[in-house]
Amino acid sequence: MHPVIPCLIILLTAGSSCQTVQKQDAEQGIYGKVLWVEGNQMPGPGHQLSPGEPVVRTILIYPLTKVSDTKGSAPLFKSVIHEPVSKVQSDKDGYFRISLPPGAYSVFVQEEEGLFANLFDGDNNIHPVVVKKGEMTQLEIKVNYMAAY
Numbered sequence: 001m002h003p004v005i006p007c008l009i010i011l012l013t014a015g016s017s018c019q020t021v022q023k024q025d026a027e028q029g030i031y032g033k034v035l036w037v038e039g040n041q042m043p044g045p046g047h048q049l050s051p052g053e054p055v056v057r058t059i060l061i062y063p064l065t066k067v068s069d070t071k072g073s074a075p076l077f078k079s080v081i082h083e084p085v086s087k088v089q090s091d092k093d094g095y096f097r098i099s100l101p102p103g104a105y106s107v108f109v110q111e112e113e114g115l116f117a118n119l120f121d122g123d124n125n126i127h128p129v130v131v132k133k134g135e136m137t138q139l140e141i142k143v144n145y146m147a148a149y
Contacts, residue, residue, distance in 0.1 A: 034055055061086045061106075062107075
């Protein structure tokens with residue numbers, strides 16, 4: 001059977017498109033959503049916790065960075081000794097997507113007061129993310145330095 005015929009059958013029966021993705025065309029990187037969280041986030045009777053509001057922010061991707069490679073302290077660092085590898089801006093719905101080569105990275109969000117990051121691993125790496133060949137890694141970043149837990 002001709003390779004286009006199954007696509008036509010799917011299009012006619014399911015009403016969807018048919019795409020063939022070659023492995024060498026696979027994209028890898030990071031995608032996700034940035035949310036702003038503030039105020040009282042303590043659970044309690046009659047208190048609804050906020051899942052966060054989508055925000056437009058610049059997300060900075062650095063080589064894997066340890067706390068000792070920064071100035072300032074969490075969650076708002078003053079600077080990082082490395083240069084960012086890349087950066088991307090989230091849209092009005094908080095969504096972002098960035099292509100990156102496979103490797104280990106640290107993710108920061110640019111705030112007026114500094115570089116926000118509040119996740120660490122056991123080796124003191126700041127917001128570590130591993131990008132694997134042909135895979136997109138999903139993140140939800142909650143910018144919550146104005147929240148009380």
